[in-house]
Amino acid sequence: MTRGNQREKAREKNLKKQQQNKKGNKNDGLSNLQRKEKDAEIMRQKQAAAAAKKK
Known part of the structure; x- marks a missing residue:
């Protein structure tokens, strides 16, 4: 047996893995549009920092 x-x-391991995946949700209760705006702002900041470093 x-x-x-x-x-x-295997069931226990899979259940634990699924629970950890739920913890890693990065939306923080934001809508898709809010999330996209937040990500876009972060990318703008990164690009500005890279441009400043390049100069």
């Missing part, structure tokens, strides 16, 4: 034990262990 070791197979049953393997299945149970």
Whole structure:
């Protein structure tokens, strides 16, 4: 009956993995539009910093 034990262990491992994936949600309750705006602002800042460093 070791197979049953393997299945149970695999189920536990998968459940734990799914719970960790839910924790890693980066939206922080933002709508898609708000998230895109936030990401765009971050990219603008990075580009400005890279341009300043290049000069």
